[in-house]
Amino acid sequence: xTVLRKILRQILVWWLPGLAMLALLxxxxxxxxxxxxxxxxxxLTTAAQQLNGQAxxxxxxxxxxxxxxKLDLDLGGTxxxxxxxxxxxxxxxxxxxxxxxRDVSAGxxxxxxxxxxxxxxxxxxxxxxxxxxxxxxxxxxxxxxxDFQLDQDGQPLPVTLGDLNATFAAGKQGAQLRxxxxxxxxxxxxxxxxxQAELQGMADPWPFAARLxxxxxxxxxxxxxxxxxxxxxVFDTRPVK
Numbered sequence: 001x002t003v004l005r006k007i008l009r010q011i012l013v014w015w016l017p018g019l020a021m022l023a024l025l026x027x028x029x030x031x032x033x034x035x036x037x038x039x040x041x042x043x044l045t046t047a048a049q050q051l052n053g054q055a056x057x058x059x060x061x062x063x064x065x066x067x068x069x070k071l072d073l074d075l076g077g078t079x080x081x082x083x084x085x086x087x088x089x090x091x092x093x094x095x096x097x098x099x100x101x102r103d104v105s106a107g108x109x110x111x112x113x114x115x116x117x118x119x120x121x122x123x124x125x126x127x128x129x130x131x132x133x134x135x136x137x138x139x140x141x142x143x144x145x146x147d148f149q150l151d152q153d154g155q156p157l158p159v160t161l162g163d164l165n166a167t168f169a170a171g172k173q174g175a176q177l178r179x180x181x182x183x184x185x186x187x188x189x190x191x192x193x194x195x196q197a198e199l200q201g202m203a204d205p206w207p208f209a210a211r212l213x214x215x216x217x218x219x220x221x222x223x224x225x226x227x228x229x230x231x232x233x234v235f236d237t238r239p240v241k
Contacts, residue, residue: 035063079112097136105144112151133172140168160185175199191216
């Protein structure tokens with residue numbers, strides 16, 4: 001009994017207060033990281049440095065909304081360069097199993113992909129791909145992007161995207177994207193897109209429905225879009241009586 005009393009005394013007098021103090025310090029440090037501007041700046045700059053990148057002009061906090069002037073990341077063959085990034089999340093909604101993002105936007109995003117000559121192609125085992133069940137529902141009130149560019153081995157892809165303004169929602173039953181505006185550019189012309197796309201299931205055969213309104217304009221007199229406009233006036237499109 002004497003030995004047991006000594007052990008209990010050590011636990012109650014020394015161990016429990018010490019563990020409680022450590023937990024309190026850890027919680028306070030975590031709150032400082034996500035709730036203060038200095039803490040968020042330290043968190044983002046440290047994380048970016050671990051990925052051979054940098055985070056500059058960090059303002060605000062992850063808890064109340066943060067903006068980053070420039071975020072540069074290197075993900076092993078994929079270089080991501082983001083400017084004027086803004087993120088605002090309603091964290092309290094996680095208590096209702098909802099990830100509610102009020103705003104995620106960026107002035108420009110550039111993704112540079114570098115092919116590895118030693119990378120072997122992945123073999124397809126033939127099994128249908130299925131997304132894992134989402135632990136929470138996702139609701140994004142605003143997705144905005146000024147300009148997007150994708151490079152492959154130093155060569156830009158012929159299609160550019162920009163002026164995106166959309167909303168997004170996803171859950172166990174599917175996902176929905178509503179596009180208020182999107183500009184798609186190409187050498188032959190430019191198109192303005194709006195509408196919505198809906199994924200009605202999160203597994204094979206991936207039931208999908210979309211309704212898009214597209215307004216296209218040719219970039220010059222030799223553009224196929226301009227030629228199509230000229231041909232439309234050549235033929236008489238009046239119905240035959």
